[in-house]
Amino acid sequence: MTDPARQPRRLEIRQQNETLILQAAEKVFAEAGFGGATMQLIADLAGLPKANLHYYFATKEDLYRRVVQNIFEIWLNAAQSMDDAPGPVEGIGAYIDAKMDISRRHPNGSKVWASEVMHGAPVIQDYLETTLRDWTTDRAALIQRWIDAGQMRPVNPEHLLYMLWATTQHYADFGHQIETLNGGKPLSDAQWREAKDQVKSMILRGIGALP
Amino acid sequence: MTDPARQPRRLEIRQQNETLILQAAEKVFAEAGFGGATMQLIADLAGLPKANLHYYFATKEDLYRRVVQNIFEIWLNAAQSMDDAPGPVEGIGAYIDAKMDISRRHPNGSKVWASEVMHGAPVIQDYLETTLRDWTTDRAALIQRWIDAGQMRPVNPEHLLYMLWATTQHYADFGHQIETLNGGKPLSDAQWREAKDQVKSMILRGIGALP
DNA sequence: TCGTTTCCTGACCGTATGGTCAGACAAGAG
DNA sequence: CTCTTGTCTGACCATACGGTCAGGAAACGA
Numbered sequence: 001m002t003d004p005a006r007q008p009r010r011l012e013i014r015q016q017n018e019t020l021i022l023q024a025a026e027k028v029f030a031e032a033g034f035g036g037a038t039m040q041l042i043a044d045l046a047g048l049p050k051a052n053l054h055y056y057f058a059t060k061e062d063l064y065r066r067v068v069q070n071i072f073e074i075w076l077n078a079a080q081s082m083d084d085a086p087g088p089v090e091g092i093g094a095y096i097d098a099k100m101d102i103s104r105r106h107p108n109g110s111k112v113w114a115s116e117v118m119h120g121a122p123v124i125q126d127y128l129e130t131t132l133r134d135w136t137t138d139r140a141a142l143i144q145r146w147i148d149a150g151q152m153r154p155v156n157p158e159h160l161l162y163m164l165w166a167t168t169q170h171y172a173d174f175g176h177q178i179e180t181l182n183g184g185k186p187l188s189d190a191q192w193r194e195a196k197d198q199v200k201s202m203i204l205r206g207i208g209a210l211p
Numbered sequence: 212m213t214d215p216a217r218q219p220r221r222l223e224i225r226q227q228n229e230t231l232i233l234q235a236a237e238k239v240f241a242e243a244g245f246g247g248a249t250m251q252l253i254a255d256l257a258g259l260p261k262a263n264l265h266y267y268f269a270t271k272e273d274l275y276r277r278v279v280q281n282i283f284e285i286w287l288n289a290a291q292s293m294d295d296a297p298g299p300v301e302g303i304g305a306y307i308d309a310k311m312d313i314s315r316r317h318p319n320g321s322k323v324w325a326s327e328v329m330h331g332a333p334v335i336q337d338y339l340e341t342t343l344r345d346w347t348t349d350r351a352a353l354i355q356r357w358i359d360a361g362q363m364r365p366v367n368p369e370h371l372l373y374m375l376w377a378t379t380q381h382y383a384d385f386g387h388q389i390e391t392l393n394g395g396k397p398l399s400d401a402q403w404r405e406a407k408d409q410v411k412s413m414i415l416r417g418i419g420a421l422p
Numbered sequence: 423t424c425g426t427t428t429c430c431t432g433a434c435c436g437t438a439t440g441g442t443c444a445g446a447c448a449a450g451a452g
Numbered sequence: 453c454t455c456t457t458g459t460c461t462g463a464c465c466a467t468a469c470g471g472t473c474a475g476g477a478a479a480c481g482a
Contacts, residue, residue: 009448010448038439039440040438040440050441059441060440060441
């Protein structure tokens, strides 16, 4: 007969349930915050008994940490779109594209991250001080090289990065506000395309990479 | 003798305690979120017994609503810097100045607002649909007039507003991340000035209001 | 001074929450 | 089949939370 799952049954169950829980947790943490989220709510959304959650994740904080790490990794991967680019138009353009896509596809992850940072990064402070700091230093150097090569105006690379993060993540974190101002409807495909174009156009011209 | 308080004693006490509680509440809500904040924590920070808080504010949600309304009004007032400006350089420049100053002086209020919107605006949805929507429509029209007058490039006014909000508020909402990337130290006066200049420069050039 | 209103607070209550645990059950190994 | 290991869960517990309340203290008006 068919053999849809090549893995051993146990591993399959484990992975499936962990994913189920993580997805539910991301949504609940995004909508209620860490303090407002309850294990019962996450359990109900995942369709599992609460005790089962504690079998896979010892504490609420463990579960939360995993959710935060997930979105952070997604962002780090997207950042590679910036490298290997011949100049700011392609590099920063691609980065904006990638981050806007993530804002659309993972709005909850973005919100959880924002919430975590706003509360002083109690559980991912070490990531900020190591991975993120290194990443930022490297990209700032990359931008500086573009500046030195005359491919864009001399701007402060760090503040440019802040602007990139702020603008792209705003479409996820403040999606509800944008939706309300959009007549209560989520942005359509065309509107998302326009948002991307507008952001890219304004920023790339703002740094003198486009005429 | 001296008469430091001209008001009747009762009114004075009331105002003083309400302010004390609101300040403490803003900080605790910003640092812990609505769900993570406790009346006991707010009471301790305000130096009052918990029961006293419930004498002035019936419920936790009432207190929270007042905190959110406060920052919203501060922002609305700042927005007037945009009107009566002859063009985008002065208008948007002044708006950025004002919003950056608020980000520096009221970071907690900004965080509470961000948190509220991220969670779907459960208590200020009506503000979004009335006051904020009207405000946005008016300013979008103002920007459109500048575009029609050839004072800036034709951009989508709404997305420009989003970028202004995102970029300026980022310095408050993600202040902890910025501080960490700044070597663990808060931005100095000079750094805040540079941040303002960079934001203004990039955005005003991005919309073609500056060469 | 006396009565009234406002302010204040320790003690208390019902509820909801994160987490535990004993034991049932299923999967794999031999 | 048997034993071991991993998976599952209802019932339970201690704690912490938002909110209440009776009654005392202070301010005020007459």
